[in-house]
Amino acid sequence: MVNQPWALPRLVVAAPASGHGKTTLATGLLAALRRRGLTVSPHKVGPDYIDPGYHALAAGRPGRNLDPWLVGEERIAPLLRHGAGVPTPADVAIVEGVMGLHDGAVGRGAYASTAHVARLIDAPVLLVLDTTAQGRSAAALVLGMRAFDPGVRIGGVVLNRVGSPRHETLLRDALAEVGVPVLGAVTRAVEVAAPARHLGLVPVAERAPESLAVVAALADLIESTVDLDAVLDLAGTAPPLTAPAWDPVAAVGGPAGGQRPVVALAGGPAFTFSYAETAELLAAAGATVARFDPLRDPALPAGTRAVVIGGGFPEVHAEALTGNTALRAELADFDGPVVAECAGLLYLGSALDGVPMCGRLAHTARMTGRLTLGYREAVAATDSPPHRAGDPVRGHEFHRTVTDPGHGDRPAWRWDGTGHGFVDGRVHASYLHTHWAGQPLAARRLVEAASR
Incomplete structure (x- = not known):
């Protein structure tokens, strides 16, 4: 069919x-x-x-x-x-x-x-x-x-x-x-x-x-x-759909290799923002996708080789997140590839509204009264596990927080002539939400980096 x-x-x-x-x-x-x-x-x-x-x-x-x-x-x-x-x-x-x-x-x-x-x-x-x-x-x-x-x-x-x-x-x-x-x-x-x-x-x-x-x-x-x-x-008046179904395996070009590295995908009440296709693309690229909840799980899933932390409301759960000290310490020391978007960016920083976070990145973050909202046309500013410098990407911003500094010496993205986000070692973190069905190579590259 x-x-x-x-x-x-x-x-x-x-x-x-x-x-x-x-x-x-x-x-x-x-x-x-x-x-x-x-x-x-x-x-x-x-x-x-x-x-x-x-x-x-x-x-x-x-x-x-x-x-x-x-x-x-x-x-x-x-x-x-x-x-x-x-x-x-x-x-x-x-x-x-x-x-x-x-x-x-x-x-x-x-x-x-x-x-x-x-x-x-x-x-x-x-x-x-x-x-x-x-x-x-x-x-x-x-x-x-x-x-x-x-x-x-x-x-x-x-x-x-x-x-x-x-x-x-x-x-x-x-x-x-x-x-x-x-x-x-x-x-x-x-x-x-x-x-x-x-x-x-x-x-x-x-x-x-x-x-x-x-x-x-x-x-x-x-x-x-x-x-x-x-x-x-x-x-029932809609005519038949003639377009073939999107296929995540075809989108990533099949499994990246013989290994099936574990890619940990954050979830739970603090990190609810994740497109269903993200996990499908990671699995199609050869990963074993394992879910974890930063509010409750004391450690990353066994054998984790890469981590994806999407959006959500960490500011609402800051006290519970900071209380999970074992997981924060593990993420601070984790040397595998990490992709963090918006809430993930806040969680990896040193503090959110004065409450300690993971400290994997040096920035602090705070809530403001100003909503930053809109589509963005971005270009990858720095090579990182999921992206190559110069790659064009379309994304979306939606947040009321700011980070200090606003970007690192090696920004994740550039748009409107300005750097945004952070690339630090094998970490790629920014406010930009992306949908990997539009850039499936990001999933494949992340799995390849995890395999290495």
């Missing part, structure tokens, strides 16, 4: 802007459809790590990202097909959008927008609309959203934050005038909210029992307010 057209039902959950209820609808749909006995495949447009955690909890399989900026638009349909195909073929795929439907990378029009991804995967759009203080104007808004890009098909609307039965009737009548079906209506009284934090929702791994309750409540909400049969009918 990998290279044959696949009639995968699928749709994109989008909105005119952030805050209209995309995550509520997408997560609730995943959970409600799973309750029906369907195998559902969860996906998220953009670089977000937190929403896919809720998606995974609702769907019972990894939430995966579809981001043309990070991986290239040619990989979007193959990555969708791969994610929907493993570990078992899905009955339907639900893709949650990012920001407003037509909001793309700054200065690049629609590129990397939800609309862009909807076109790349040829999927209809289910628009969720915050109807607070709106009447017939909601129909004009939907009509404008539909006309702005004729290549994007808005197949239906779910009304959110409806004030009363009369309000709902007014909205349904107005949307009927422009020929857009209403597939559900959620009143203000029955909204379900997940706790928020300075960078978005609180990750699932930090509050597992509460997260399960939130997802169950979202399933109840969507079952009672949305026409699931109509949603499935809309998803």
Whole structure:
């Protein structure tokens, strides 16, 4: 089936802007459809790590990202097909959008927008609309959203934050005038909210029992307010996927050698940000991937030859991280290759808000009131285990901390004429989040370095 057209039902959950209820609808749909006995495949447009955690909890399989900026638009349909195909073929795929439907990378029009991804995967759009203080104007808004890009098909609307039965009737009548079906209506009284934090929702791994309750409540909400049969009918209008599935083995060129070095991948509540494809690419390159939790595990997995520490919220768990002195000492002395992104950068430093960290790198870090956010076009500034100086890379920054100094004598990256991050020995650490499906050689090189 990998290279044959696949009639995968699928749709994109989008909105005119952030805050209209995309995550509520997408997560609730995943959970409600799973309750029906369907195998559902969860996906998220953009670089977000937190929403896919809720998606995974609702769907019972990894939430995966579809981001043309990070991986290239040619990989979007193959990555969708791969994610929907493993570990078992899905009955339907639900893709949650990012920001407003037509909001793309700054200065690049629609590129990397939800609309862009909807076109790349040829999927209809289910628009969720915050109807607070709106009447017939909601129909004009939907009509404008539909006309702005004729290549994007808005197949239906779910009304959110409806004030009363009369309000709902007014909205349904107005949307009927422009020929857009209403597939559900959620009143203000029955909204379900997940706790928020300075960078978005609180990750699932930090509050597992509460997260399960939130997802169950979202399933109840969507079952009672949305026409699931109509949603499935809309998803079924998507044409067959003709792109072959993305293959991690082909992406890295097969195993790097006869050895299977252990690559330790950080996880747990403090380090929740990791794309599912990272572990798949490391395994495809010949590594044995072993998970560890820096909050609880007193040592790296046995036989560890390389370490990958992704993003998360170490500032929330600083006291517990500093209390794990044995692991901090081991990481400070570890001489194998290490790749650290954002939270990993903070953890490897000497201190975070005055609390001791690993000390593998000499910088300190502190929280600020300023959010650094956006896509970056970077160039590797220094040779390191995963990267070669001069390699172009696209990534994403998302943090409220700063380091002192801001970069080392041997920066990890350069963009906008400035160095960023640190290369120290076999350590590569920076704020830049990258998606290795867009640069699979990073995984292969890391495994090769671990083998040596």
